[in-house]
Amino acid sequence: MKFYFDLLSQPSRAxxxxxxxxxxxxxxxxxxxxxLEHLTNEFKAVNRFQxxxxxxxxxxxxxxxxxxxxxxxxxxPNISENWYPKDAKSRALVDEFLEYQHxxxxxxxxxxxxxxxxxxxFSGKPPNEKKVREYENxxxxxxxxxxxxxxxxDQKEFLATKEISFADILACCELEQPRMADFxxxxxxxxxxxxxxxxxxxxxxxxxxxxxxxxxxxxxxGKLSSKFDLVFIYRYLRYIKFKKxxx
Amino acid sequence: xLKFYFDLMSQPSRAxxxxxxxxxxxxxxxxxxxxxAEHLTDEFKAVNRFQxxxxxxxxxxxxxxxxxxxxxxxxxxNGVAENWYPKELKTRALVDEFLEYQHxxxxxxCAMYFQTKFLIPIFSGKPVNEERVRSFKKQMxxxxxxxxxxxxxxTEKEFLATKEISFADVLAACELEQPKMAGYxxxxxxxxLTKWYxxxxxxxxxxxxxxxxxxxxxIQKNKSKL
Numbered sequence: 079m080k081f082y083f084d085l086l087s088q089p090s091r092a093x094x095x096x097x098x099x100x101x102x103x104x105x106x107x108x109x110x111x112x113x114l115e116h117l118t119n120e121f122k123a124v125n126r127f128q129x130x131x132x133x134x135x136x137x138x139x140x141x142x143x144x145x146x147x148x149x150x151x152x153x154x155p156n157i158s159e160n161w162y163p164k165d166a167k168s169r170a171l172v173d174e175f176l177e178y179q180h181x182x183x184x185x186x187x188x189x190x191x192x193x194x195x196x197x198x199x200f201s202g203k204p205p206n207e208k209k210v211r212e213y214e215n216x217x218x219x220x221x222x223x224x225x226x227x228x229x230x231x232d233q234k235e236f237l238a239t240k241e242i243s244f245a246d247i248l249a250c251c252e253l254e255q256p257r258m259a260d261f262x263x264x265x266x267x268x269x270x271x272x273x274x275x276x277x278x279x280x281x282x283x284x285x286x287x288x289x290x291x292x293x294x295x296x297x298x299x300g301k302l303s304s305k306f307d308l309v310f311i312y313r314y315l316r317y318i319k320f321k322k323x324x325x
Numbered sequence: 326x327l328k329f330y331f332d333l334m335s336q337p338s339r340a341x342x343x344x345x346x347x348x349x350x351x352x353x354x355x356x357x358x359x360x361x362a363e364h365l366t367d368e369f370k371a372v373n374r375f376q377x378x379x380x381x382x383x384x385x386x387x388x389x390x391x392x393x394x395x396x397x398x399x400x401x402x403n404g405v406a407e408n409w410y411p412k413e414l415k416t417r418a419l420v421d422e423f424l425e426y427q428h429x430x431x432x433x434x435c436a437m438y439f440q441t442k443f444l445i446p447i448f449s450g451k452p453v454n455e456e457r458v459r460s461f462k463k464q465m466x467x468x469x470x471x472x473x474x475x476x477x478x479x480t481e482k483e484f485l486a487t488k489e490i491s492f493a494d495v496l497a498a499c500e501l502e503q504p505k506m507a508g509y510x511x512x513x514x515x516x517x518l519t520k521w522y523x524x525x526x527x528x529x530x531x532x533x534x535x536x537x538x539x540x541x542x543x544i545q546k547n548k549s550k551l
Binding site for chain 2: 126140142143144145146153166167170178180181184185
């Protein structure tokens with residue numbers, strides 16, 4: 079099985095960590111989003127949606143991280159049950175988060191990150207301040223729901239159940255993204271912070287491995303090294319050409 | 326008996342409503358009136374901590390999120406025809422692929438277009454924010470193009486994921502009705518989408534039309550205004 083990914087992509091990181099922790103045998107194939115490798119015809123033949131992550135399992139192509147996760151659980155019966163419990167109700171609670179997170183977590187965090195950091199870095203233009211504020215408010219609402227509803231219960235240590243599941247990995251990866259735009263998603267949210275530490279503890283060293291580049295960008299407060307800058311000037315010229323893919 | 330809380334103005338409510346009626350899974354249908362802000366009462370908060378529809382209560386087990394509810398029903402109820410969520414590993418994965426894709430790629434742009442063009446102006450009394458409508462319209466059109474040109478591209482399958490109708494098709498069709506209430510015909514100029522839509526209705530009627538009585542009224546009302 080081939081697993082196509084880029085560690086700049088949150089769901090790519092989530093599956094990467096899951097595959098490494100569970101030692102599921104796959105071939106890791108890096109697709110460089112910065113080099114627009116996902117927009118080549120060659121990659122289009124791998125994933126018609128031209129996105130990462132995706133898999134190809136002996137000719138069977140599949141996109142969407144959560145769908146890929148379920149497929150992996152079904153086709154690898156040796157994987158430890160906590161990642162996706164077999165009990166109908168526990169499984170439903172994990173599903174509840176996996177479905178909720180698309181619009182409830184991913185969307186606000188990703189759009190904030192794109193508006194504040196990704197697009198300006200790529201294009202060289204300053205961020206749209208009005209939009210940044212709007213998306214920041216949306217993201218804050220999402221984080222409050224996380225802190226006050228998802229993590230409200232003393233009965234469970236993790237998002238859905240007592241043990242860590244894929245929901246927890248996916249959520250953490252999404253919450254790292256805004257940090258690259260200098261917004262600390264865990265600040266002043268004690269439950270969120272505690273849970274984040276627990277998730278890292280359960281999945282390290284793979285969590286840190288997956289987030290190496292992310293940590294570098296967070297450290298430099300969103301600023302990139304001069305080597306990167308030259309690369310991005312080049313990208314800007316290509317960005318104008320491929321602008322429609324970023325709208 | 327399992328309690329199903331819904332409002333037919335909500336797309337995922339309609340999708341589950343249709344699925345439950347077609348498969349005849351025994352449930353108690355409990356209407357929650359969004360217009361009357363019934364979802365914001367303390368009473369309902371005790372049913373669903375997220376204060377949204379649809380949701381279910383099975384004994385003392387509470388669950389939200391239409392796709393999670395759908396999977397839970399398949400897992401725990403007997404006698405449901407297999408096509409709705411195929412048992413075969415790869416076929417099931419293809420249905421899952423759409424169920425995950427649709428949140429951000431279909432629901433979000435269609436719902437945001439509907440809200441900014443129709444719902445928010447009505448409730449707030451403020452004029453339509455044309456810039457936002459334009460932006461969401463563009464995203465929605467990209468989404469519809471992807472359905473027409475990618476999801477429905479293959480001649481091998483009649484429906485979104487496989488040869489037979491699955492829950493993915495019901496959910497998608499319900500999402501595509503929403504912009505119609507704001508005067509945008511999601512199927513116009515998209516022949517594959519139109520044909521697929523007719524097939525979905527054919528398989529699920531009379532329940533599809535039953536679920537869309539209110540929606541169709543609103544569509545008609547807006548047509549007469551133009």
